[in-house]
Amino acid sequence: MNKQTNSDLAIEARALVKRYSAEVLAVDRVDLCIQANTIYALLGPNGAGKTTTISMLTTLLKPTSGSARVAGFDVVQQAARVRQRIGVTFQEMVLDDELTGRDVLDYHGRLYGQSRAERQTRAAELLALVELQDAADRQARTYSGGMKRRLELARALMTTPQVLFLDEPTLGLDPQTRTRIWEYIRNLKEQSGLTVLMTTHYMDEAEALADRAGIIDLGHLVIEGTPGELIAQMGADTIRIVGRGERDTFVAQIRALPFAQTVTTGEDVIQIGVDSGSRRLVEVASLATTSNFVIEDVSMTKPSLGDVFLKYTGHQLRDTASPVSPNGASIWIRK
């Protein structure tokens, strides 16, 4: 099952477009090339087009234009073959929770045509992997949110997929559960040669897991690279300044500084990427007085993926729903 097809790209999307209506362009010419046996994180604010992209790659939605291949097969022309080779967890909880955990896995395996013996072995393995053995024969509605998420992960793995799609796999989970899920995903990639495409809001998740990350905003893939590369281009250190006064003048002056590699402005934060924070801090601060800007708070950090995100999307990482696309869930439940 894990044997690779001729190409070593597990996911290959070319100029993928999804337009829901004349006004709503959810995904706008996205190109994605994801190597087999890597973890790729798709980052972006709500409504950026992450779920729509995943929906097209998992054959749930037909692209308006462009093409995509998953596990070597075209998502439109060869949808059935793609479906046999992928595992999916959805952004919202999708569980028949009147069934026991074991039954959820069993019925899933049956849908994919697995034999009884195969299903039993596989379910036992996976229940052990996600540490649900003790709860396996209880109705899933008695599970906590984290247990349900783990069961969903097990279900996605039930048919030993080549490519795993995880849409916000740790949304709303406590830190311990998140760390556990990260471990499962990391081990799976290493042990079974799996390719994972995940979306997330959490930058730490992408930093911890992803081999490569792409930032998507307003339907465009704005930048991609390894988390290390993305962070490196922000400069060695980041100086963050919060204050009030002639902000525009101040920012303009900073931009003119030769050592300011990047300057990003958020709603109330100014971020400056510099070669060395401790050396440049004083110079930056001294500019404030000449431009009538009062610094209220200043801090210095090593840049993180969050800073990269801020630079490219201009959004802070909070739940600001963009009006660009409807949320993923409602696409499926149309009147």
Add this chain to the structure above:
Amino acid sequence: MTATITLWSKHMKKFLANPMEMFGLAIQPILWVVLYGVGMKSMMSPAMPGTGNTYITFMVPGIVALSALGGAVGGGSVWLTERLRGIVKEYLVAPIPRLSVLMGNALSTMTKSLFQAVVILVVGVLMGARLAPNPLGWLGGMALVAAFGLGFSGIALGMASSTDNPGVYHSMIMLLNLPLLFLSNALYPLESLPTWMRIGASINPTSYVIDGIRQMMLQDGAAMTGGKVLPLWLCFGVVAAFAALGMAMAYKAFRRSVK
């Protein structure tokens, strides 16, 4: 086919694991037999004209049809729940034909209808209804109930595909419930009705199921209506057409809702 059976078996498992659902669906028709049936029986002369039957025997086929309807409603709401909770997406990313999702639902819905019908027959017999001593007739009657259940599953699934609101779904279904029962030969012989009601009843497929069941499954079924019964071929024909129509409706709505 495998996928259809898988979904059917999953729905049945959930149905059997949830006695409240079964009970909830069965209680209304049971009350019809027990309360209405007994009440009417004591008001009317003890035996139906020309037979040794009581009113209970007369009305049981109608309530069997009503309970099949209840089963269909239950099946439709299972589908609505699966849509609203996104479980449908699990099916849609699986390598199974789209149609098997609908077929699995229709099959489990029909099974629930049959199950309800059997419960009502048993209750009816306990209350004094007399069955014809002909197992072939019982099979024929059950075939009618199954086809009727399938037709109604289609309508219920179609409605469940075209609304996102469980309240709307249930009130749409309820709207159908009463006219289908009263505008039929379920509770009174067609002969005794004014013309406008008789016309209404004769375009109501429920009348054909009931007439068929009455003739085939119950003791002196034809005699109870004074010998004025619809030909059996017509009963089967109308009910089969109804089943086909219901499924076509479900298919259309289903295609729209899952694309």
